[in-house]
Amino acid sequence: MTSPSPEALAALKAAAGSGGWTDDPSDIAPWLTEWRNRWKGHTPLMLTPRSTEEVAKLVTICAEHRVAIVPQGGDTGLVGGQIPFGEVLLSTRKLRAVRDVTPLDDAMTVEAGITLLEAQQAAEAAGRRFPLSLAAEGTATIGGVISTNAGGTQVVRYGMMRDLVLGLEAVMPNGEIFHGLKRLRKDNTGYDLKQLLIGAEGTLGVVTAATLKLFPIMRSRATAVVGLDSAHAAIELLARAKAETGGGVEAFELMKRIGVEFALKHIPDTREPLETTPPWYVLIELASGEPGAAEAALERLLGDAFEAGLITDAAIAQNDAQRAAFWKVREEQSAAQKPEGGGWKHDVSVPVSRIADFLDEASAAVERFEPGARISAFGHVGDGNMHYDILCPPGVEHAAFIGRWMQGSEVVHDVVARYNGSISAEHGLGRLKTEEARRYKTPLEVATMQAVRAAIDPLRIMNPAVLF
Structure with a gap:
């Protein structure tokens, strides 16, 4: 890939307008390193458009000049796909509108720069819930979690991001806008184009807005940490939990003792979740629309599990503070490894x-x-x-x-x-695993993905170092 020409950079700056771009290294620097410090990128220009139309103008110019683009949301990715190495960096963080929330449709439409936490708060303000949850939700943006098909801790009940998107708006590699913001649960009219964009890591276009599925707010929630002698016991406990709660399991998180020890050692305000120190822990969370039902179900589940010899210890959160303390030990597992x-x-x-x-x-x-x-x-x-x-x-x-x-x-x-x-x-896959994936993908899979990409982005200007 060649560097953008002076003419291309000048055209992009003019189209972005005042406040819509920067080439100041000190302004760009925070967005060139990912969380694990594995990659340190570089770019001649960071674009910060404020509307879908501005994104479209900028991508059109890039296509005309064959300028490669790396789209970026909150820069929380863990495989380097959001880091430019000479490409123009296009940030979606200024796409900030909550366009609408429609409780009767159990849907809301938000722009790509809204953080996951802000999306959760917007849904809650309307008496609904957006369930995707992950440790970086205060920084990760909707555009980013869509482009990477993020998962998190609630997938067991609600699915990945792919399962939570009803419609998308995106700017395609030629600068055209895909107007796909629908609220439909059923639309059986051919290929589902939004699903190509979800999980594409910015290789097929720039996500600018999305219509998301909402859910009722649960009226009871119960959380516990349990100790187990083996991971095999955890799998048996999960099967029992799903069978006994009728789908009420919202989270089921396994932790090895060494990871808990790292959290206690390196993360402030963490404490032992149990009185004992078992080799394995499970954080389990149940939720129900019926008041008190989750708490009762969790007590029954743990009692039966003790009798069956599946668990050796347990602690049920008695309040929100204790629940948060349990979750902190789980969510800080990665951060606790850094000092090691x-x-x-x-x-x-x-x-x-x-x-x-x-x-x-x-x-x-x-x-x-x-x-x-x-x-x-x-x-x-x-x-x-x-x-x-x-x-x-x-x-x-x-x-x-x-x-x-x-x-x-x-x-x-x-x-x-x-x-x-x-x-x-x-x-x-990002920069970390794209080449390695060829070892495990079949030739048919690789060829099909290459064909899709070539059809949509024939110039290969969208995140060119990522995917096949």
């Missing part, structure tokens, strides 16, 4: 029934490859997604350990493949 030096990160999924088997097999394979490595496994067991992180063994030189990242990842991902799983459950 970081490690090889894996965002994988396997069938729910095989999670415990995967953990056993992967851990044995990692031990053979890197004896003494510290494994912190945690994640969304309810939907089969585990964050399987491997930290440097004591006494091993850290730089050399990090240098073996790709070989170590291959060890883990080969186990995932044997279980017919995915090497990226919710983070996407």
Whole structure:
């Protein structure tokens, strides 16, 4: 890819207008590094359009001059797909409107720069709930979570972002606007174009607004942390929870003891969730539309689980503060690893029934490859997604350990493949995994994805380093 010409940069600045662009390195710098500090990018220009029409003008100019674009939301991605390396950076953070909330349709339309937390608050103000929830929700934007098909902690009940989008507005690679903001639950008129854009990581267009599904606000909610002797017991507990609550499970999060220890050691205002220190923990949350029903269901579930020998300890949150304390230990698992030096990160999924088997097999394979490595496994067991992180063994030189990242990842991902799983459950491929994915995708899958991209973005100006 060649650098944008002076003529192209001048045309983009003129179209963006005052306040709509910057080439000041100090202004751009905060948006060139991702959270894990794995990538430090560079760009000659950051565009900050304030409307869909402005985005369309800018993308049209880029297409005319064959200027590559990297769209960016809140810069919370974990695989580097939002970081430019010479491309123009197009930020959607100034697309800030809540266009409408329609409770009777259980829908709301918001622009791409609204944060996930702000979308939740807008829904709540109208007496509804937008259920997608993740640790970065105060910073992650709607455009970003759509482009990466984000998951989070409520997928077991409500699905991924793909399941929560009714309609989309987007600027296509030629500058045309796709007007697809519908509130329909049913529209069986051919290819679902919005689904191509969801999870495309900015390669097929720039998402500028979305119509999202809303849900009733639950009238009872109950949260507990339980201790278990094995991940196998957690899978049995999940099956029991789903059967006994009739779909009332909203979150079911597994944590290994070492990850809890990291949180207690490095994250302020965290405390032991249980009186004992079991090898595994599950954070379980039930919700119901009937007052008091979730609390009663959780007590029954835990009582039965104790009698069946599935759990060894439990604590039920007695108030919102205790619930928040439980969730803090879970949500800070990744941040708690940073002071330990970081490690090889894996965002994988396997069938729910095989999670415990995967953990056993992967851990044995990692031990053979890197004896003494510290494994912190945690994640969304309810939907089969585990964050399987491997930290440097004591006494091993850290730089050399990090240098073996790709070989170590291959060890883990080969186990995932044997279980017919995915090497990226919710983070996407980005710069980190695009090439590696070729090892696990079939030639047909790769060719089909390339054909779709070539048809929609023949100049390959949209996030050119990402996906096939």
